[in-house]
Amino acid sequence: MSAIAIGSTAAGAALCSRYYFHASRFMGAGLVAVGLLLVAEPAWADQTIMASDSSQVDCQASAKDLTRISLVEDEFASVSKISTGNPTDDFSVVNEPVRGDIYLSVPEGFGRPALSFFGTTKRGYVYKFVCRIGGEQAAQVFVSNPAIAKDRSAEAVATTVKAGPQDAAVELVQAMYSNSIVDGYEMRQRTLRPVFVGGLKVQMIAEYRGQELTGKVLRIENMSNAPIALNEGAVAPRSALAVSIAEPTLAPGKVTTAYLVSQIGR
Numbered sequence: 001m002s003a004i005a006i007g008s009t010a011a012g013a014a015l016c017s018r019y020y021f022h023a024s025r026f027m028g029a030g031l032v033a034v035g036l037l038l039v040a041e042p043a044w045a046d047q048t049i050m051a052s053d054s055s056q057v058d059c060q061a062s063a064k065d066l067t068r069i070s071l072v073e074d075e076f077a078s079v080s081k082i083s084t085g086n087p088t089d090d091f092s093v094v095n096e097p098v099r100g101d102i103y104l105s106v107p108e109g110f111g112r113p114a115l116s117f118f119g120t121t122k123r124g125y126v127y128k129f130v131c132r133i134g135g136e137q138a139a140q141v142f143v144s145n146p147a148i149a150k151d152r153s154a155e156a157v158a159t160t161v162k163a164g165p166q167d168a169a170v171e172l173v174q175a176m177y178s179n180s181i182v183d184g185y186e187m188r189q190r191t192l193r194p195v196f197v198g199g200l201k202v203q204m205i206a207e208y209r210g211q212e213l214t215g216k217v218l219r220i221e222n223m224s225n226a227p228i229a230l231n232e233g234a235v236a237p238r239s240a241l242a243v244s245i246a247e248p249t250l251a252p253g254k255v256t257t258a259y260l261v262s263q264i265g266r
Contacts, residue, residue: 046142048189050143051144053147058131059129059131061132061133061139062105062134062135062138066138067104068140070140071143072142072143074121075099076095076100076102077122081116088108091106091115102119115130125145142189144187166241166242169261172185172210175215186209188206192205198224199223200222203218204216210264213241213261213262213264214261214262215259216259217258218259219255219257220250222254227250229250232245239262239263240260240261242260242261243261244260245257245258
């Protein structure tokens with residue numbers, strides 16, 4: 001069968017291509033792996049929360065370390081909270097100006113079971129945060145507002161129709177490679193439990209979802225004692241529009257990242 005190569009210049013490194021190929025045993029194992037990834041239970045990791053304007057965001061904050069709260073496709077403009085005057089009952093908030101995230105920390109001996117505050121965003125949304133205190137590790141909370149994706153979706157659909165699905169797939173791969181925000185796409189940083197395909201450990205770590213296309217970021221580790229040549233059949237279904245593998249030949253113990261884009265419903 002013929003092959004169609006799609007060039008990608010993301011950071012001068014990602015190579016995107018869509019291949020039409022005969023099914024093989026290895027490809028079949030890869031399809032099973034991807035299917036398992038999509039239905040696997042999420043591992044305990046970052047918190048991704050959907051919220052609307054003026055709604056309450058329930059989350060978990062670290063009792064011993066920093067808690068980062070990031071707004072997907074938005075930034076914090078201000079935070080409003082009450083100071084009790086008692087050092088053991090007050091928590092601190094630091095606004096990181098580059099990405100617009102905030103970082104929370106509680107003092108030693110913090111006596112309250114939860115902390116609460118209001119956050120106003122640069123897009124004009126207001127959220128009430130109620131974060132339970134627990135755990136010793138640093139925590140991350142990603143808040144996504146569906147209204148933002150809805151506002152951008154019309155532009156994204158128009159761009160997809162104008163440019164064609166393959167061009168749109170290349171642009172999405174470039175964005176995933178650079179960990180960028182994409183207009184019309186909801187980005188979720190999800191860590192699913194890994195599955196094993198022969199000597200490969202495959203794990204989905206992020207997902208981009210739009211109205212027409214979906215993109216997935218996979219972490220692939222060679223658990224065997226020999227190099228493994230990676231191809232599209234190992235990580236992607238035949239319906240994938242674009243596939244990019246950072247390291248096509250993976251040495252023992254090494255890790256690489258794969259990016260795949262598919263049309264929704266196919």
